[in-house]
Amino acid sequence: MLSKSVSTTIVDPYRAALFLGQSLSDIHPEVVFLFATVHYEDWPEFMDGLYDGLDNPYVRIIGASGDGVHERERTSDVGAAALGLNSGGVVQWHVASGDGVGADPEGAVRRAVEKLAVPLQGRKPAFYFLVSDFRTDASRIETVIRDEIDVPVIGGMAADDNDKMARCCLFADRVMVHDCVVMLAADGPLSFQVHIGNSIAPVGQPGAVDEAHGKLLSRVGGTNAASFVERETGKPFLRSDQGSVALTILNAGQAGEKKLRAIAQNSHAEAGGLTLHGGIQGGDIVQVCLADPKDLIAEVHAIAARAAASGFVPSAALIVSCAGRKWLLGGQIDFEVGAIEKAFGGELAVAGFPSFGEIGPLFFQGGYTRNLFHNMTYVLLLLGNCNGS
Amino acid sequence: MEASPTKWLTTLEPAPAGFTQVLLTKRHLLSGPVLVLVTDMAAIAQLLPDYRERMQGIIMTLDEPMQMQELTPVLWHVRLALDQVGVAATLAAGWLGAVARADQATQELFAMDTKAERIERQLRLTRADYNDLTNRLLAQVQDLTVAKQALGELNQSLESRVNARTADLAQANASLSKTLDELRTTQKELVRTAQLAGLGSMVAGIAHELNTPIGTALTGATALAESARSIQSRYAQGQLGRKALDEFLQGTQDISELLERNLTRAAERIAQFKRVAVDVGNEERHRFKLMDVITGTMAFLAPKIEGTRYRLTLELDQSIELDSYPGAISQVLNNFVTNALMHAFNEREIGTMVLRTALCPGDALEITFSDDGNGVCADQLPHLFEPFFTTRFGQGGSGLGLYIVYTQVRDLLGGRVEVKSVPEQGTCFTVTIPLVAPAPME
Numbered sequence: 001m002l003s004k005s006v007s008t009t010i011v012d013p014y015r016a017a018l019f020l021g022q023s024l025s026d027i028h029p030e031v032v033f034l035f036a037t038v039h040y041e042d043w044p045e046f047m048d049g050l051y052d053g054l055d056n057p058y059v060r061i062i063g064a065s066g067d068g069v070h071e072r073e074r075t076s077d078v079g080a081a082a083l084g085l086n087s088g089g090v091v092q093w094h095v096a097s098g099d100g101v102g103a104d105p106e107g108a109v110r111r112a113v114e115k116l117a118v119p120l121q122g123r124k125p126a127f128y129f130l131v132s133d134f135r136t137d138a139s140r141i142e143t144v145i146r147d148e149i150d151v152p153v154i155g156g157m158a159a160d161d162n163d164k165m166a167r168c169c170l171f172a173d174r175v176m177v178h179d180c181v182v183m184l185a186a187d188g189p190l191s192f193q194v195h196i197g198n199s200i201a202p203v204g205q206p207g208a209v210d211e212a213h214g215k216l217l218s219r220v221g222g223t224n225a226a227s228f229v230e231r232e233t234g235k236p237f238l239r240s241d242q243g244s245v246a247l248t249i250l251n252a253g254q255a256g257e258k259k260l261r262a263i264a265q266n267s268h269a270e271a272g273g274l275t276l277h278g279g280i281q282g283g284d285i286v287q288v289c290l291a292d293p294k295d296l297i298a299e300v301h302a303i304a305a306r307a308a309a310s311g312f313v314p315s316a317a318l319i320v321s322c323a324g325r326k327w328l329l330g331g332q333i334d335f336e337v338g339a340i341e342k343a344f345g346g347e348l349a350v351a352g353f354p355s356f357g358e359i360g361p362l363f364f365q366g367g368y369t370r371n372l373f374h375n376m377t378y379v380l381l382l383l384g385n386c387n388g389s
Numbered sequence: 390m391e392a393s394p395t396k397w398l399t400t401l402e403p404a405p406a407g408f409t410q411v412l413l414t415k416r417h418l419l420s421g422p423v424l425v426l427v428t429d430m431a432a433i434a435q436l437l438p439d440y441r442e443r444m445q446g447i448i449m450t451l452d453e454p455m456q457m458q459e460l461t462p463v464l465w466h467v468r469l470a471l472d473q474v475g476v477a478a479t480l481a482a483g484w485l486g487a488v489a490r491a492d493q494a495t496q497e498l499f500a501m502d503t504k505a506e507r508i509e510r511q512l513r514l515t516r517a518d519y520n521d522l523t524n525r526l527l528a529q530v531q532d533l534t535v536a537k538q539a540l541g542e543l544n545q546s547l548e549s550r551v552n553a554r555t556a557d558l559a560q561a562n563a564s565l566s567k568t569l570d571e572l573r574t575t576q577k578e579l580v581r582t583a584q585l586a587g588l589g590s591m592v593a594g595i596a597h598e599l600n601t602p603i604g605t606a607l608t609g610a611t612a613l614a615e616s617a618r619s620i621q622s623r624y625a626q627g628q629l630g631r632k633a634l635d636e637f638l639q640g641t642q643d644i645s646e647l648l649e650r651n652l653t654r655a656a657e658r659i660a661q662f663k664r665v666a667v668d669v670g671n672e673e674r675h676r677f678k679l680m681d682v683i684t685g686t687m688a689f690l691a692p693k694i695e696g697t698r699y700r701l702t703l704e705l706d707q708s709i710e711l712d713s714y715p716g717a718i719s720q721v722l723n724n725f726v727t728n729a730l731m732h733a734f735n736e737r738e739i740g741t742m743v744l745r746t747a748l749c750p751g752d753a754l755e756i757t758f759s760d761d762g763n764g765v766c767a768d769q770l771p772h773l774f775e776p777f778f779t780t781r782f783g784q785g786g787s788g789l790g791l792y793i794v795y796t797q798v799r800d801l802l803g804g805r806v807e808v809k810s811v812p813e814q815g816t817c818f819t820v821t822i823p824l825v826a827p828a829p830m831e
Contacts, residue, residue, distance in 0.1 A: 009496040015419045052416045238518040
């Protein structure tokens with residue numbers, strides 16, 4: 001497997017994308033994972049530049065614009081990063097989008113999967129990579145990928161944490177889309193590993209969700225949601241706490257499954273309600289969790305070390321990491337790439353993006369759990385060889 | 390590093406030395422710092438209308454005189470003659486490098502601006518959080534101040550209420566103490582009255598016992614006086630015969646014997662009464678024979694018993710002597726008998742009381758007084774020695790008889806008194822006292 005990652009901070013969209021394309025073109029990538037920040041407003045120009053640089057109109061592209069980029073050379077709040085892969089034709093890469101994710105998250109995923117089923121011709125892909133517009137209830141995406149898809153689905157929700165959500169878009173080959181999920185099926189004997197870190201310390205006592213509608217959590221533990229968080233943490237939920245305070249759902253599902261729901265905002269503060277990054281249901285048992293920067297950093301290093309110790313030899317790595325972690329760490333998230341470089345060497349192709357909700361199965365008893373939607377999570381997808389080993 | 394700044398492109402044919410002749414496209418113009426040689430700017434503008442904002446590098450156009458213009462910090466326009474291209478191109482490498490560095494600086498500046506924008510937003514949110522928290526804390530401080538003020542007022546009110554209540558309680562306490570003192574005084578008076586009532590009963594017994602011999606003696610003395618007056622009158626009239634004198638002398642002897650017998654009996658009674666009455670009336674201890682106290686007590690109790698169908702049997706150890714309080718023992722016995730006569734045989738035709746005395750181990754005396762009467766029910770038995778406990782209140786029972794027994798035995802005689810009773814079978818009191826009474830308590 002040939003792989004290469006590249007990044008740029010060139011301000012002009014065409015020039016930046018042209019640079020990425022030209023840089024990747026020497027490995028003749030079959031697929032490019034593309035992540036860019038929202039500063040490139042002129043996405044058609046950007047995509048022209050990329051394909052001009054790649055000089056191959058058939059390269060499959062999946063990705064999203066958002067709050068920053070990860071790449072081997074840099075972790076940045078501005079710019080673009082791309083990871084190109086060339087399996088020598090062993091792996092077929094299929095990309096499809098499902099529209100209407102805001103109103104119909106389940107339907108959007110199903111529509112994308114149905115489109116992918118055509119080229120898959122009944123084959124199961126090694127895995128799916130999924131990016132979605134943030135403006136939806138991701139827990140409803142989870143219900144489909146968890147209950148209806150029996151291969152790993154890895155990905156995240158694309159958004160911007162700096163009030164430029166309107167500029168966000170998703171990349172599905174040459175098309176820039178909104179209000180969609182975009183999915184890529186890796187169709188072939190591609191080995192991979194998924195590592196997910198979501199250790200976040202619970203505090204206080206658990207409470208049962210008394211009232212919730214989608215992502216809006218109204219009442220927990222006999223009081224309104226904001227009061228519950230304050231009661232259990234000793235302080236009110238603040239604007240600057242967005243993304244760094246989460247609720248863990250204790251009755252998450254099957255063995256080994258764990259869910260976190262980060263608190264997005266208290267826009268319903270008048271009534272004491274809290275909006276979450278992902279839906280929650282009445283009757284769920286939740287406990288407030290507070291992230292400790294030291295723990296977050298230590299866990300990423302532990303994941304990288306554990307992956308290296310497993311003997312897996314990656315050709316490339318994709319990182320989907322919660323933007324709430326970035327906020328909590330003051331933007332100092334270089335270590336999320338640095339830990340991988342330390343574990344696997346500095347030449348490993350790496351790319352990724354800060355997300356507003358992460359997707360992936362958890363390691364459990366030598367296998368993977370069902371596909372889950374997470375918050376406050378670091379997802380590492382290691383891509384290996386194409387011989388199925 | 391970004392793309393190499395060594396791209397020299399031209400549309401001229403043939404291309405000057407060092408230049409690559411290309412069919413110029415947007416890709417060429419925007420592929421990084423480039424040196425582009427064209428005939429005029431229209432060729433550039435046609436391909437990229439906003440080339441001024443987007444291109445980096447040097448645009449050379451063929452024109453005279455030679456002129457150099459900075460379009461932007463990273464884009465220069467050079468007008469020159471074709472024969473001057475070679476000279477200018479020799480400067481291009483360094484020039485394009487400077488443009489690349491300027492572009493890099495522009496990127497870094499943009500990144501810094503973005504970072505500043507992010508930090509500004511974070512500060513704005515943090516400021517809003519700070520203001521919210523400040524307002525929240527101020528509200529809490531205000532609430533605490535109000536609460537503190539209310540608490541202060543409450544404390545003040547509470548203090549005055551406590552003072553008033555304390556004064557009320559002190560007054561009530563004083564009143565209760567006074568009432569308690571009065572009750573104690575009343576109780577003592579009642580006990581004393583009951584004891585005096587015992588004395589009265591004793592006096593009645595004394596009167597009854599003395600009445601017969603003294604009355605008989607008085608009758609005899611009156612008859613003797615009448616006989617003497619009659620003899621004296623006969624003698625004065627000279628009518629006194631021998632027979633009459635013999636009869637008078639015989640009668641005088643009979644009456645004298647009667648007088649002697651009855652007055653002796655009265656004197657004996659008085660001596661007995663004196664011993665008991667003196668002891669009952671005061672609480673001085675001395676050495677005495679128990680038999681004397683019992684005999685004296687029984688003497689004045691006899692009239693009470695004689696008028697009834699009930700009998701008192703004595704089973705006494707006549708040798709017992711004590712150094713104690715005989716008056717208290719007499720009062721105890723008197724109260725046992727009086728209590729039995731009043732309660733034990735109610736609605737019974739006959740009844741028997743038994744008084745026993747015996748020495749017991751430890752130099753002690755055991756007095757047992759029992760009856761075969763009605764007995765006392767179990768729920769009343771524990772209260773029998775309590776003051777004012779009576780089942781015949783208003784019918785002559787003061788409720789102090791057995792209480793006096795209890796206090797005299799315990800406090801004065803230094804012993805104990807116990808009671809057992811079986812309903813319909815009778816009651817038995819057992820008094821155990823030391824032969825030598827303890828020293829009186831101060």
